[in-house]
Amino acid sequence: MKLIGSLASPYVRKVRVVMAEKKLDYALVLENVWAADTVIAQSNPLGKVPCLLMEDGSALYDSRVIAEYLDTLTPVCKLLPPNGRDRADIKVWEALADGILDAAILVRLETTLRAPEQQSSVWIERQMDKVHGGLAAMSARLGESPFCHDNHYTLADVAVACCLGWLAFRFPAIDWRSAHPNLARLFDKLSDRASFKDSVPQ
Structure with missing residues (x-):
């Protein structure tokens, strides 16, 4: 998985913390959404980070959706009850x-x-x-x-x-x-x- 984000965004940090707590492997791809040459819209049409690129080429956004999905991937450090x-x-x-x-x-x-x-x-x-x-x-x-x-x-x-x-x-x-x-x-x-x-x- 690849996480597109910035080091300043609190929403990206939320996902990074969840990734770390769940002990999930991923690559952090830094992106400045305010730069003239930003390509974030290729992955997230809303032009926002974080955006999680899946192994099958699909993308997840925003941080709440990503965090909820990540919690289902492993029982390590469960952050949400089932329902x-x-x-x-x-x-x-x-x-x-x-x-x-x-x-x-x-x-x-x-x-x-x-x-x-x-x-x-x-x-x-x-x-x-x-x-x-x-x-x-x-x-x-x-x-x-x-x-x-x-x-x-x-x-x-x-x-x-x-x-x-x-x-x-x-x-x-x-x-x-x-x-x-x-x-x-x-x-x-x-x-x-x-x-x-x-x-x-x-």
Whole structure:
């Protein structure tokens, strides 16, 4: 398998972490989707990463689809239960983490791709409200639990840690550590795992 992605993308990192936890072999193919010579559309018509190229030539996208598929390939480090409410709860965690990232990335694009006089402060504020509201919701859901779902490591933890890691990377001014110390504890614990150490955004 080949994973098309970038070293900065939190969605790509999520898939890389899952690959590492599941001990799956793959080749990472770096792609800058913003470059004029990008060829990502040949694999993903949406022009986004991550994109997983299968051995039969087909492609999977986006990160949620890829992560769910990868978890079926081996019983090593099962990250999702087979069905039911527990599985749905973990997927809600993933949707929340990805939603925070979606909003934060829109802010980054607004402030880096548009000239200052073209930027919308109303739009930026609206997206940042989603970021802060999402962080508060994650903190409330986590409480004092050691992991996001019950007492064991799941895809929810992978998604949340990738979200927090990217915010620390791209939005260091957001002091989510002080505001939500339980999220900081979870993030620090997960950051000690080899899968996270080997995929720090850059």
